Amino acid sequence: MPNKKQKPTIYDIARASGASPSTVSSVLNGTWKSRRISEDTAKRIQQIAASRGYSANLQARGLRKAKSGLVGMILPVHDNRFFSSISQSFEANARERGLCPVIASTLRDPQEEIRTVETLISYAVEALFIVGATDPEALSRVCRAANVPFLFVDLPGPDAPSVVSDNYHGAQVLTQTILSEMPASVTGKRARPYFIGGTADDYATSRRIEAFRRTATDTLGQVHDEQIIACGYAPGRAAREIRDLCDRLGGLPAGLFVNSLTAFEGVLGHFVTLPGDAFDETAIGCYDYDPFGAFLQFPVHMVRQNSDALITTAFEQFDTGDFSPRMIEIKPDLIAPRTIYRGRFVEFG
Amino acid sequence: MPNKKQKPTIYDIARASGASPSTVSSVLNGTWKSRRISEDTAKRIQQIAASRGYSANLQARGLRKAKSGLVGMILPVHDNRFFSSISQSFEANARERGLCPVIASTLRDPQEEIRTVETLISYAVEALFIVGATDPEALSRVCRAANVPFLFVDLPGPDAPSVVSDNYHGAQVLTQTILSEMPASVTGKRARPYFIGGTADDYATSRRIEAFRRTATDTLGQVHDEQIIACGYAPGRAAREIRDLCDRLGGLPAGLFVNSLTAFEGVLGHFVTLPGDAFDETAIGCYDYDPFGAFLQFPVHMVRQNSDALITTAFEQFDTGDFSPRMIEIKPDLIAPRTIYRGRFVEFG
DNA sequence: ATGAAAGCGCTAACAA
DNA sequence: TTGTTAGCGCTTTCAT
Numbered sequence: 001m002p003n004k005k006q007k008p009t010i011y012d013i014a015r016a017s018g019a020s021p022s023t024v025s026s027v028l029n030g031t032w033k034s035r036r037i038s039e040d041t042a043k044r045i046q047q048i049a050a051s052r053g054y055s056a057n058l059q060a061r062g063l064r065k066a067k068s069g070l071v072g073m074i075l076p077v078h079d080n081r082f083f084s085s086i087s088q089s090f091e092a093n094a095r096e097r098g099l100c101p102v103i104a105s106t107l108r109d110p111q112e113e114i115r116t117v118e119t120l121i122s123y124a125v126e127a128l129f130i131v132g133a134t135d136p137e138a139l140s141r142v143c144r145a146a147n148v149p150f151l152f153v154d155l156p157g158p159d160a161p162s163v164v165s166d167n168y169h170g171a172q173v174l175t176q177t178i179l180s181e182m183p184a185s186v187t188g189k190r191a192r193p194y195f196i197g198g199t200a201d202d203y204a205t206s207r208r209i210e211a212f213r214r215t216a217t218d219t220l221g222q223v224h225d226e227q228i229i230a231c232g233y234a235p236g237r238a239a240r241e242i243r244d245l246c247d248r249l250g251g252l253p254a255g256l257f258v259n260s261l262t263a264f265e266g267v268l269g270h271f272v273t274l275p276g277d278a279f280d281e282t283a284i285g286c287y288d289y290d291p292f293g294a295f296l297q298f299p300v301h302m303v304r305q306n307s308d309a310l311i312t313t314a315f316e317q318f319d320t321g322d323f324s325p326r327m328i329e330i331k332p333d334l335i336a337p338r339t340i341y342r343g344r345f346v347e348f349g
Numbered sequence: 350m351p352n353k354k355q356k357p358t359i360y361d362i363a364r365a366s367g368a369s370p371s372t373v374s375s376v377l378n379g380t381w382k383s384r385r386i387s388e389d390t391a392k393r394i395q396q397i398a399a400s401r402g403y404s405a406n407l408q409a410r411g412l413r414k415a416k417s418g419l420v421g422m423i424l425p426v427h428d429n430r431f432f433s434s435i436s437q438s439f440e441a442n443a444r445e446r447g448l449c450p451v452i453a454s455t456l457r458d459p460q461e462e463i464r465t466v467e468t469l470i471s472y473a474v475e476a477l478f479i480v481g482a483t484d485p486e487a488l489s490r491v492c493r494a495a496n497v498p499f500l501f502v503d504l505p506g507p508d509a510p511s512v513v514s515d516n517y518h519g520a521q522v523l524t525q526t527i528l529s530e531m532p533a534s535v536t537g538k539r540a541r542p543y544f545i546g547g548t549a550d551d552y553a554t555s556r557r558i559e560a561f562r563r564t565a566t567d568t569l570g571q572v573h574d575e576q577i578i579a580c581g582y583a584p585g586r587a588a589r590e591i592r593d594l595c596d597r598l599g600g601l602p603a604g605l606f607v608n609s610l611t612a613f614e615g616v617l618g619h620f621v622t623l624p625g626d627a628f629d630e631t632a633i634g635c636y637d638y639d640p641f642g643a644f645l646q647f648p649v650h651m652v653r654q655n656s657d658a659l660i661t662t663a664f665e666q667f668d669t670g671d672f673s674p675r676m677i678e679i680k681p682d683l684i685a686p687r688t689i690y691r692g693r694f695v696e697f698g
Numbered sequence: 699a700t701g702a703a704a705g706c707g708c709t710a711a712c713a714a
Numbered sequence: 715t716t717g718t719t720a721g722c723g724c725t726t727t728c729a730t
Contacts, residue, residue: 007495009723020701025725036699053494058471059417060723062408063706078427078436087427087436091454100468102451105440119449122407145402146356268644272687292641295617338621358707369717374709385715409707412722 008052016052017045024049028056062124071099072120075131076108081261081290082305086131086153089311097315099126110135114142121146127318129153129311149323153314155203159325163314166329167204170303171211173334174285175257177301179219181283182254192220192227193255193283194245197238197263200230205259208287212257230259238266246270252282261288268296289335299337306330357401365401366394373398377405411473420448421469424480425457430610430639431654435480435502438660446664448475459484463491470495476667478502478660498672502663504552508674512663515678516553519652520560522683523634524606526650528568530632531603541569541576542604542632543594546587546612549579554608557636561606579608587615595619601631610637617645638684648686655679 010024017024019041026032027045048054062068071094075083087103094101102120106112117139120128128150133139136157143150144159156162178193195212198205209228216223231241238258246252252274258264264286271279279298286293289304309330317328359373366373368390375381376394397403411417420443424432436452443450451469455461466488469477477499482488485506492499493508505511527542544561547554558577565572580590587607595601601623607613613635620628628647635642638653658679666677 011723021723022702022725023700025723026700029725031725038699041699055467055471055495057412057473057723058468059408059411059473060706061725063406063412063708063722064724064726066706068408078440079430079433081428084428084433084436087433087452088454091427100451100472101453102449103436104450105437118404119407122404123449124406124408146404265640268641269687272644290639290641291614292617292639292645295621296641296644297646338618360707370707371709371718372716374707378709380709387715390716406707409722410709412706412724413708413710415722 007057008049008054009057010054013045013049013052013054017041017048019045028054029061066124067126068124069098069100070102070120070123070125071097071127071129072117072123072125073101073103073129073131074106074113074116074120074133075103076134077105078103082288082307083131085307086311089308090129093311093315097319108132108134110138114138117142121148127151129314129318130157131155133157149318151314151317151323153310156327160323161314161317161326161328163310163317163328163330165204165305165310166331167207168211169329170305170332170334171208171257171287172215174287174301174303175212175215177334178255178257178283178285179216181301183281183283186254186281188249189253190249190251191254192224193257194227194229194253195257195259196229196231196241196245196267197233197259198230199232200228205230208259231263233260233262235262235266235269238263239269240266242267242270246274252278254281255283256285258284258286261286261290261293264288264290264293264300294335294338296337301337302335303332304335305332356406357398357403358406359403362394362398362401362403366390366397368394377403378410415473416475417473418447418449419451419469419472419474420446420476420478421466421472421474422450422452422478422480423455423462423465423469423482424452425454425483427452427454431637431656432480434656435660438657439478442660442664446668457481457483459487463487466491470497476500478663478667479506480504482506498667500663500666500672502659505676509672510663510666510675510677512659512666512677512679514553514654514659515680516556517560518678519654519681519683520557520606520636521564523636523650523652524561524564526683527604527606527632527634528565530650532630532632535603535630537598538602539598539600539630540603541573542606543576543578543602544606544608545578545580545590545594545616546582546608547579548581549577554579557608580612582609582611584611584615584618587612588618589615591616591619595623601627603631605631605633607633607635608637610635610639610642613637613642613649643684643687645686650686651684652681653684654681 010021014021014024023037024045026035027042028049032042073090077083091101104116106116113135128143128148130139130150131153132155140157140159150160152160152162154164156164193216213223229241231237258267285301287303289302293300293302313328359370363370363373373394375384376391377398381391422439426432440450453465455465462484477492477497479488479499480502481504489506489508499509501509501511503513505513542565562572578590580586607616634650636652638651642649642651662677
């Protein structure tokens with residue numbers, strides 16, 4: 001077992017090959033044909049390098065070239081269907097371009113966001129993708145000060161390109177679907193569609209509420225404030241809210257727009273306490289997607305954000321080299337339920 | 350807008366403060382009290398550095414100190430419940446130790462695994478966490494050659510600590526649960542429990558099959574090869590296998606051990622074609638966890654791998670500085686169903 | 699077709 | 715208490 005104490009450097013290879021460090025360098029980083037180094041020496045050097053397990057010290061290269069080969073991305077959390085898909089696409093796109101992706105989560109903490117971005121900048125990332133930022137302005141400031149190209153994804157920000165989900169369109173389509181499937185038999189307060197989950201002043205939720213409001217108003221004439229329950233993302237809170245709502249209405253509303261998977265988890269927490277036929281007279285939609293969510297006992301229409309398109313589009317912007325502010329919206333997909341259920345919805349099989 | 354063309358260096362700060370570069374350096378990297386630099390100069394330098402938005406060039410520091418402050422982790426994919434939780438824990442643990450986590454996915458491609466590890470090594474990562482590797486031997490070789498400390502997580506490997514899920518125990522508990530809930534009323538071939546999904550020769554699956562076999566044998570006397578359907582991880586394949594099985598048996602088996610979420614997704618794809626009461630006489634378990642999976646129309650017992658304990662334990666090993674081979678097993682959790690269902694299982698509420 | 703030498707930004711002896 | 719100096723491993727003119 002050849003257990004070298006140290007990684008070999010170009011100097012080691014130079015000595016071993018009889019060539020100079022600069023020759024070795026250019027051979028080993030692929031610039032040798034343009035330096036008109038003979039095929040022979042090149043081969044010989046590559047040979048030796050390979051046999052000694054040479055690999056370049058990317059820190060040294062980065063220092064010298066003043067670029068690191070790293071692209072950074074920050075996002076709120078890893079353990080979330082949407083963001084982890086984002087990571088997957090980010091990685092593929094970065095690799096395609098010969099860049100090494102560095103992904104960091106910041107737990108929706110503005111302080112942590114700044115710190116993390118500063119760290120990434122210190123590692124000389126060549127660009128920064130900022131996904132779902134809570135404080136875009138501050139991040140924008142930091143990146144501009146450091147002169148690092150950056151883009152916003154999912155949530156828009158100032159002074160840079162923003163590639164975001166078309167929340168308005170997604171919510172509009174989902175609302176239309178819910179409205180079209182609300183049973184006409186239900187009357188009174190229960191006849192109304194409700195919106196639950198999310199924070200009214202976050203960008204995405206506000207766009208969705210806007211779409212929900214407008215679409216519902218167009219069809220039903222009016223939407224009361226009471227129909228919008230923007231109670232945050234915590235499952236527990238959503239569980240309580242839906243329970244209270246059902247108490248107030250004397251049953252489930254005819255239509256329910258759940259604004260996130262976490263809220264949906266909470267809603268389900270209440271649903272498990274309900275009799276099986278409680279869902280026969282309600283149309284349910286969830287803005288966000290989980291494959292198992294589509295297999296529940298009752299049909300759930302889900303909106304799946306197009307995470308891959310989001311990142312791929314962001315990289316296309318990156319490729320242009322133009323980091324001037326602009327807004328690009330990506331339409332999400334509506335996913336039909338695949339539920340095993342009986343009753344009104346049998347047509348879905 | 351002070352848009353400096355270049356990030357300031359310690360030399361800029363030195364000039365501006367009248368101190369020497371080394372003084373600035375030690376002030377700015379926190380080693381100044383041990384260098385007995387006066388509180389005054391320290392304050393002054395920090396002041397100036399802050400006002401100019403100085404932040405250290407971590408590449409240069411890394412080059413000089415021959416360590417980068419980076420910890421690497423490779424895993425198969427990001428967009429998976431288990432691995433994304435792993436990422437989340439990895440990040441928290443790395444941060445706690447003042448290290449910058451670099452996470453890369455390798456898509457279960459042995460070639461890609463090697464390439465990625467080499468890249469991370471080139472960035473001088475201080476240690477490498479190898480999660481779910483397909484070719485542990487090769488990776489072990491690469492890391493040893495480069496003299497980089499490494500550990501295996503989830504799937505074990507040679508010449509380094511391995512922190513893995515206790516697959517045997519998890520499968521044993523899940524099998525016991527399934528067996529204890531299999532309806533006695535079912536007779537004939539359908540009375541047997543079946544195992545579906547996974548690859549028989551991968552480490553985790555083989556351990557689980559072993560536990561399934563042994564546990565079922567203890568209770569029922571014998572397990573036939575035909576009861577083990579290790580048909581891989583693809584949902585489509587699992588869907589076909591379960592359909593064929595149901596055809597052969599004339600219905601669902603009394604017990605079903607599904608070996609992964611993806612296989613479970615496939616199984617569900619077949620289940621949607623079944624009548625609602627088809628599930629009244631079967632006990633279902635899934636090795637892997639999804640919160641929505643627990644909300645299906647029929648009860649599903651799920652095993653949740655303890656991803657956080659896995660990573661935290663791995664970091665504890667890392668902290669010891671001892672990278673000699675050893676095996677540590679972490680017990681997974683059994684999650685009871687929360688399903689909305691009627692019939693035999695009402696006691697679960 | 700190849701080599702010599704300077705320097706990227708930082709740290710760590712060693713001086714003073 | 716602080717400054718000087720010599721690199722870390724690599725790339726890149728500029729020579730030859």
